[in-house]
Amino acid sequence: MEEMLDKVIGVEGTHERDAYDTEVNSFLIGESIKQARQSKNLTFFKDIQGNEYPRSFRNRGFE
Numbered sequence: 001m002e003e004m005l006d007k008v009i010g011v012e013g014t015h016e017r018d019a020y021d022t023e024v025n026s027f028l029i030g031e032s033i034k035q036a037r038q039s040k041n042l043t044f045f046k047d048i049q050g051n052e053y054p055r056s057f058r059n060r061g062f063e
Contacts, residue, residue: 010017
């Protein structure tokens with residue numbers, strides 16, 4: 001995998017590779033946070049019919 005990344009994006013230490021690594025790490029952290037929120041039921045709520053909405057909709061009369 002490292003060899004492929006070196007050829008396609010660039011070797012470690014180049015601007016392109018650093019930007020790619022930062023973007024991948026940010027995505028992975030975001031996915032981890034999302035999974036943790038979902039496991040604690042913090043991301044969505046269900047209405048009476050079982051439809052899921054983002055928590056931000058709660059304050060807009062969608063309950």
